[in-house]
Amino acid sequence: MWCQRLVWLLRGQRGSTGRRWPQLPRDPEPVLAALARCHSTAPASPCCAWQLHQDHLELRYGSTVMRLDFVWLRDHCRSASCYNAKTSQRSLDTASVDLGIQPQAVRVDDTTLFLTWPDGHVTRYGLEWLAKNSYEGQKQQVMHPRILWNAEIYRQAQVPSIDCRSFLETDEGLKEFLQNFLLYGIAFVENVTPTKEDTKILAERVSIIRETIYGRMWYFTSDFSRGDTAYTKLALDRHTDTTYFQEPCGIQVFHCLKHEGTGGRTLLVDGFHAAEQVLRQAPEHFELLAKVPLKHEYVENVGGCHNHMIGVGPVLNVYPWNNELYLIRYNNYDRAVFNTVPHDVVRRWYHAHRALTTELRRPDNELWVKLKPGKALFVDNWRVLHGREAFTGYRQLCGCYLTRDDVLNTARLLGLQA
Ligand SMILES: C[N+](C)(C)CCCC[C@H](N)C(=O)O
Numbered sequence: 001m002w003c004q005r006l007v008w009l010l011r012g013q014r015g016s017t018g019r020r021w022p023q024l025p026r027d028p029e030p031v032l033a034a035l036a037r038c039h040s041t042a043p044a045s046p047c048c049a050w051q052l053h054q055d056h057l058e059l060r061y062g063s064t065v066m067r068l069d070f071v072w073l074r075d076h077c078r079s080a081s082c083y084n085a086k087t088s089q090r091s092l093d094t095a096s097v098d099l100g101i102q103p104q105a106v107r108v109d110d111t112t113l114f115l116t117w118p119d120g121h122v123t124r125y126g127l128e129w130l131a132k133n134s135y136e137g138q139k140q141q142v143m144h145p146r147i148l149w150n151a152e153i154y155r156q157a158q159v160p161s162i163d164c165r166s167f168l169e170t171d172e173g174l175k176e177f178l179q180n181f182l183l184y185g186i187a188f189v190e191n192v193t194p195t196k197e198d199t200k201i202l203a204e205r206v207s208i209i210r211e212t213i214y215g216r217m218w219y220f221t222s223d224f225s226r227g228d229t230a231y232t233k234l235a236l237d238r239h240t241d242t243t244y245f246q247e248p249c250g251i252q253v254f255h256c257l258k259h260e261g262t263g264g265r266t267l268l269v270d271g272f273h274a275a276e277q278v279l280r281q282a283p284e285h286f287e288l289l290a291k292v293p294l295k296h297e298y299v300e301n302v303g304g305c306h307n308h309m310i311g312v313g314p315v316l317n318v319y320p321w322n323n324e325l326y327l328i329r330y331n332n333y334d335r336a337v338f339n340t341v342p343h344d345v346v347r348r349w350y351h352a353h354r355a356l357t358t359e360l361r362r363p364d365n366e367l368w369v370k371l372k373p374g375k376a377l378f379v380d381n382w383r384v385l386h387g388r389e390a391f392t393g394y395r396q397l398c399g400c401y402l403t404r405d406d407v408l409n410t411a412r413l414l415g416l417q418a
């Protein structure tokens with residue numbers, strides 16, 4: 001519905017620029033007709049048109065219709081006095097912008113939107129910039145492009161392991177590794193010297209190591225030196241780690257330094273692929289898993305180790321603006337007492353949890369690998385679940401957690417979308 005003071009001004013239309021909005025044509029029809037002509041005569045060029053509303057500017061650029069709030073438009077001004085391009089930081093004090101602000105004049109040319117504010121300040125926006133940065137523009141994009149996989153898809157893709165030297169010594173090697181990691185949520189480096197020190201060098205090539213209650217670089221065998229099943233020979237069903245942290249660790253690095261015995265294979269399952277199957281089959285289950293907060297807990301009292309960690313959050317974590325899944329928190333061992341919802345939701349949640357578990361346990365979705373000395377595995381702990389088969393004999397694993405922000409930072413600096 002067009003408001004009273006409506007007008008469409010066409011890109012490049014002579015005489016229509018710089019018009020102030022109190023002086024608007026009484027009848028919008030001719031301009032709308034002109035807009036239609038514009039679309040039909042120049043389909044290849046992104047046609048731009050705009051219309052003023054009470055509190056926002058409606059801007060059509062190509063196929064994107066953006067609704068740009070006036071305060072937002074003032075707030076994001078990239079002029080030298082409002083924005084420091086050297087530091088990419090805002091200098092404008094947003095709190096001093098009149099929340100009832102309206103532009104005094106609006107003009108659009110081929111590439112740029114010009115706004116003049118009541119105090120005479122002029123703001124310019126590139127139309128491409130707006131199309132990319134506006135709500136409407138960015139909600140059409142995914143933040144993290146990924147390839148969801150089951151065992152067959154992953155095998156077919158024949159994702160190569162990266163050679164340790166190329167990983168450590170060349171940007172191309174590191175970039176290829178990170179691209180694989182971002183797309184699949186797992187990536188391997190091979191020909192690594194099987195020591196804790198060399199594994200640390202590997203980890204630090206990608207990120208800052210996230211120190212936790214397990215230390216920086218950890219090293220474990222089945223000696224029950226810590227009060228957790230990981231430190232035994234028992235099988236571990238698929239799970240993500242550190243669900244009991246408010247922010248679970250982003251990445252986990254595993255390097256098996258020694259195994260003299262049988263079993264002990266590693267299980268990997270793409271949690272996002274499973275969640276997507278749930279979304280397709282039963283969106284109400286997906287929604288419940290994304291809405292109901294859960295507690296996970298780590299209570300340790302073994303030897304000198306005393307810890308009590310609690311993390312709260314839903315199983316599925318979704319960006320609210322584009323519904324993109326970004327984190328799965330799934331660990332049935334560490335799930336705490338479920339007391340965050342009233343009784344009528346409890347059973348529905350168990351049904352939803354069952355539906356997800358059924359997908360996660362589908363043999364088709366299971367990728368089994370035997371970790372060997374020299375082959376390091378990086379797992380996206382926000383996406384891919386890991387587990388292990390029971391084993392016999394002496395088995396030594398080392399590794400660490402990485403901070404997700406720093407991994408993504410490295411990827412972005414190499415030109416990857418992350
Ligand atoms: C990896 N490392 C052996 C150090 C710790 C294992 C943590 C195990 C815990 N139940 C969890 O799932 O978070």
Ligand SMILES: O=C(O)CCC(=O)C(=O)O
Binds near residue numbers: 230236241388397
């Ligand atoms: O022993 C393994 O292969 C993995 C154990 C585990 O889940 C962990 O350390 O997080």
Ligand SMILES: [Fe+2]
Binds near residue numbers: 240
């Ligand atoms: Fe684990």
